[in-house]
Amino acid sequence: MSGLEQRILMGNEAIAWGLLESGCTVITSYPGTPASEILGSLVRFRHEWDSAVHAEWSINEKVAYEVALANSYLGARSAVSMKQVGLNVAADPLMSSAYTGVKGGFLVISADDPGPHSSQTEQDSRFMAMSAKIPVFDPASPRQAKDMVGHALNLSEQFELPVMLRPTTRICHARQDVRISKPKVSKRKLEFHREPGRWAATPKFRYLLHLQLNEKLKHLASNPDLYPQLLNAGVDGDTCVVASGVALANTREVLEDLGLFERVPLYQVTVPYPLNPDFASQLLENFRRILVVEETYPVTELQFRQRDRVFGRLSGEVPDAGELDPERIEVLLREFLRLPSIRPRPQPEVKEKRPTLCAGCPHRAAFFAIKRALPKAIFPSDIGCYTLGLNLAAVDTVLCMGAGISMAAGFYHAHNRTGEETPRLAVTIGDSTFFHAGIPPLINAVIHKARFVLVILDNSTTAMTGYQPTPQTGRDVDGSPAPAISIQDMVKACGVRFVREADPYELKEFSALIREADAFSRAADGGVAVVIARHPCLMDRSGREASPRQQLRTNERCKGCRYCADHFECPALVYSEDEDRVHIDSTSCVGCGVCAEVCPTGAIEEQTEET
């Protein structure tokens, strides 16, 4: 590649490239949709360049934040990326580092998920930036996301302040032709300047740091480079639209399609916080009505001190929840600009195909076995592919990473206090989630004498977000060998006395083990019982090779009861209305053979040579 090249890049890849181009040397992350591909692609690009960047999948977002921050304390450029709810986990270092500030540029990339498509909330990371008092950039395209990485890092260095980049799902997962140039090789010398009043500030100094932070923000807000830009220069009127992020891109396109781009001034806010205070007052002076279009919460809108002529999410002109896709934007623009509204097309009656665990997924076998062993239990669970255990009615609660274990303890104590019999409890958590946030609640449950069954679904990968290694995999981000931490040892070290491991494909044995675990948890000297369900994810090549492959078929004993399709719900079990029986779809069946155990009449059998 010469100096410049044009490539199709996903928003996340564009961000990764931006980090390399601007000379970041430590980049960390914890996977989460829609942010996962940032670090993943960075590792690929890094190999193209053989550059000495330290990249890691950290154990969780808080740790990721702190590892990267240290590099910036030393004067080098760094970045941490995560999804928006991950920023909740990293909120502690976020708030504190706004006070200490940084030396080398520090970029916090927090990807929001309006909709939400793959998250438990639609929360707006720009509010997190506001509450931490750090500036935030809001890109409207992959190309712009890449450019903003450079601007944000410069700004971060200039003001010695962490800076946030907040892309949304539609930017992260959009693809665009992007111009890239050669990554910069950083030759900075690392230096730690001892400054206890800053890096180890006591509350008294913290107050002073707060004053400094306020001062930095004030200067930054009036920086002319960050002033919102009028995209259609020369256009005038008494009504204008202010927008940012992908909502800006959608607004622009709809305005152009309606032939209004030449008539309605459109401002892009690139830095929604801190909003230049003159911008708000000038707009109020020049326009009679101002529409603010932004995702997902009213961050820009709120910074208009006087809002009687400002319309947006707060005032109700823009719906106060949900993604602002171009369709919705057309509706609200027509309303605001008093154009005839469009007749909404009849929306299709058909249901989308709901997501489901893959055919042959070991999680399905584990859930089925747990339900069979403890049908009346409460099933707290957690976040990952296995959340889809919902389809098997084997997942009752999903709050946030790690919460399943703490909540099981909570359910137990709530009942135990009453002196009545406690309900059966069977928690599920994935291997990666266990390392991320499951260990402290497990220790907590043990020391407070909670009793429940915990099943750790160990498929040797972080499947949902694209098969990143877990601490047990023994593999680094680029595939090189790394020390492996055993889940079993970890669980024992947490003080659990019942720890067993089994393959959920062996349904009968696995169910029996769950019952045994339950008996232990309820015995006189019982406690938390842990079963590690070990079977590699089938999407992983080694996982597929390690799994059996059988040819299955249903025989005439199938009486069309649909028990397998409803309660095991493998996508390869297809009920045929005409024949009133179930068939196995040979294209999606992976031949795990688990369903043969499931059918009560023994109608699913292995196809032998003769048959």
Next chain:
Amino acid sequence: MIKQQIVISGVGGQGVLFITRLLAEVALELTAPVLSSETHGMAQRGGTVISHLKVGLFYSPQIRTGQADVMLALREENVLLHGHFLRDQGLLVVNKADSHDPGAIDATGLARELGSVVSANIVLLGFALASGKLFCDVDSIRTVLARILHGQRLELSIKALELGVQAPK
């Protein structure tokens, strides 16, 4: 200048994203601007997957109702689900077992004969290209396939493409 909006719809595992990326690379070769939008995460687990591809000067990565020039449906049911994106007189190409209707092809069946059910996406694309209504031609697809795939996968894909192109209309 080229300006075309394409919706590609199917379920997880059918290769919706591969077709989207392939077409985006072709647009790049033609030096046309591209924007596309795709589904990731939870929905990919066998759920409905849709991607939007916009070739030419656009700002929004998404396509609005009634604006798509072309819809490639890898699954018949998805026509009901996402057909509303297609504009009047837009080109609809659908993969279905009974391929007598205009615009329909049994891409899965043809791909199965080839010994590679997963290539149904490319068969369907070949069929769509043969209409001459896409922003690019078969040759440009071949060129990009040869760049991004290798060995057996490339061979299979080229064969699948031909099958689609030559399928009776």
